[in-house]
Amino acid sequence: MINEEQCVVNCQYSMATFSVPDRRNKPRGDRRGNEFTRLLERAFESAILVKNYPRSQIDIFCEVLEADGGNLAACVNAASLALADAGIPMRGLVTAVECGSVTGEACADLSSREHSDIVSRLTVATVGGKDEICMLDLKNIIHKDHVPQLIKMAMDANAQIHSCLESAVLIHMKKCYALSKRC
Amino acid sequence: METTDSNLLSLASGELLKKFDPQKYFDQFLSEGVYPDGRPVSQFRESNVKTSVDRESDGSSYVQQGGACVSCTVNLSVAISSSEPGVLFTIESLGSVSEDLITDAQNFLDRLLSKNVFFDISQLDAGHNLRWTLHLKIMVLSSDGFIMDALLTAVNAAFMDTKFPSVFYPEITEEDATIDLSKVKINREKISRLTLKDTPVYSVYVLYNSWNAADVDECIVLCDPNKEICELTQNRCEIIIGKNDLIYEMSYAGKSALTETILSEIMICAKRRYGKISEGLNKIRAR
Numbered sequence: 001m002i003n004e005e006q007c008v009v010n011c012q013y014s015m016a017t018f019s020v021p022d023r024r025n026k027p028r029g030d031r032r033g034n035e036f037t038r039l040l041e042r043a044f045e046s047a048i049l050v051k052n053y054p055r056s057q058i059d060i061f062c063e064v065l066e067a068d069g070g071n072l073a074a075c076v077n078a079a080s081l082a083l084a085d086a087g088i089p090m091r092g093l094v095t096a097v098e099c100g101s102v103t104g105e106a107c108a109d110l111s112s113r114e115h116s117d118i119v120s121r122l123t124v125a126t127v128g129g130k131d132e133i134c135m136l137d138l139k140n141i142i143h144k145d146h147v148p149q150l151i152k153m154a155m156d157a158n159a160q161i162h163s164c165l166e167s168a169v170l171i172h173m174k175k176c177y178a179l180s181k182r183c
Numbered sequence: 184m185e186t187t188d189s190n191l192l193s194l195a196s197g198e199l200l201k202k203f204d205p206q207k208y209f210d211q212f213l214s215e216g217v218y219p220d221g222r223p224v225s226q227f228r229e230s231n232v233k234t235s236v237d238r239e240s241d242g243s244s245y246v247q248q249g250g251a252c253v254s255c256t257v258n259l260s261v262a263i264s265s266s267e268p269g270v271l272f273t274i275e276s277l278g279s280v281s282e283d284l285i286t287d288a289q290n291f292l293d294r295l296l297s298k299n300v301f302f303d304i305s306q307l308d309a310g311h312n313l314r315w316t317l318h319l320k321i322m323v324l325s326s327d328g329f330i331m332d333a334l335l336t337a338v339n340a341a342f343m344d345t346k347f348p349s350v351f352y353p354e355i356t357e358e359d360a361t362i363d364l365s366k367v368k369i370n371r372e373k374i375s376r377l378t379l380k381d382t383p384v385y386s387v388y389v390l391y392n393s394w395n396a397a398d399v400d401e402c403i404v405l406c407d408p409n410k411e412i413c414e415l416t417q418n419r420c421e422i423i424i425g426k427n428d429l430i431y432e433m434s435y436a437g438k439s440a441l442t443e444t445i446l447s448e449i450m451i452c453a454k455r456r457y458g459k460i461s462e463g464l465n466k467i468r469a470r
Contacts, residue, residue: 031286031289031290031293032290034286034290035287035290038283038287039434039436042417042419042436042437043436045417045438046417046418046436046437046438117298127440131440131442132440133435133440133441133442134436134437134438134440135435135436136420136433136434136435136436136441137433137434137435138430138432138433138434139294139432140298141298141425141429141430141431142429142430143427143428143429143430144424144428144429144430144450144454145428147430147433147446147450148443148446148447151443151446
């Protein structure tokens with residue numbers, strides 16, 4: 001669908017059949033995957049300067065090669081770096097992390113073995129490493145009083161991840177600049 | 184005559200502005216804290232819930248909430264106890280409802296049912312190693328924005344309305360004996376109903392940045408937005424809340440930053456909405 005005023009962001013989330021210990025039958029098309037796809041689209045639509053590319057489409061394909069919890073957060077971080085590598089202007093690097101609340105205690109970056117139906121999980125994505133939430137996804141039951149603590153932990157973790165991504169982008173830029181200077 | 188002409192002119196210019204510059208049209212209302220129809224932005228649209236609308240099913244409901252109309256029918260079947268899901272559902276819609284809304288609704292309902300949020304699954308035990316299965320048929324007749332709020336209310340009301348007949352099996356069964364389903368007798372004169380653990384309520388909020396606001400980052404929280412408002416801004420927060428301030432699910436994606444103040448405002452609105460809907464459903468049940 002062509003938009004006259006801005007570009008359309010199209011995302012696809014899929015998991016390789018070998019990415020989990022119990023081999024998956026379908027890499028994509030399941031309900032959870034479709035939900036992640038829509039969340040990714042909305043998050044990146046808000047971060048990318050979409051008005052710079054009218055009548056265009058940006059496709060972001062995320063394939064999970066090895067799953068160990070925090071798949072959505074990992075996809076957001078990877079997609080962010082890929083967009084920076086492609087030179088697509090954004091409001092800032094989008095970083096994400098998954099936190100969990102275990103008996104009221106907030107824990108950052110749960111692995112797949114720490115996942116369970118009784119542990120509530122919150123994936124938070126922020127822009128530019130600041131307290132600007134552009135995506136939030138909460139699953140499993142949690143009391144509303146535990147949410148602020150979980151969000152605070154996610155923000156602190158996001159700030160750390162942002163600095164990692166930022167330094168990776170700067171190192172890459174310096175290499176490219178050094179290469180172009182030689183040429 | 185002059186007054187009528189000037190009224191018609193202002194109406195026409197309003198409609199023209201809405202057509203050619205919807206952002207400006209809605210901004211003049213939303214910056215004042217009201218929707219174009221006069222409803223305050225913190226108020227939800229009226230809900231209308233009816234139960235037992237389909238006499239041929241074991242439980243049914245019809246909900247009109249905002250611009251969405253949803254009907255839900257429950258049919259029971261009895262089978263040998265197994266680990267299969269006790270509640271199966273299908274969601275159908277008329278052509279005017281977007282496929283994305285239906286898919287989102289399927290995902291939400293699937294997760295809520297898998298966590299046995301509505302009732303304890305042991306209530307489906309019919310005795311004699313038999314178990315009830317609930318077949319939900321949900322039909323979305325119209326939508327204006329979102330459908331999940333009306334859909335969830337319809338499901339809650341249908342569960343409340345469901346009448347379970349008593350089951351009788353003539354022969355005494357051993358634990359590992361084979362059950363012949365053709366011998367199962369259903370007594371519709373002796374009925375029981377489900378005891379619901381909770382009636383989760385879905386509500387959606389849109390964060391809107393007014394052009395007239397002094398602070399560019401200042402957001403107005405719009406409760407229960409209609410389709411036209413949703414097209415203006417993609418900043419949407421969905422929350423499913425239950426009793427005792429339990430949050431079942433929450434999601435947000437958008438350009439506007441979701442701050443702690445906005446989040447607590449949303450949770451207060453959601454809690455108020457939950458109280459109103461569950462009070463209404465309890466009144467229907469009490470009748």
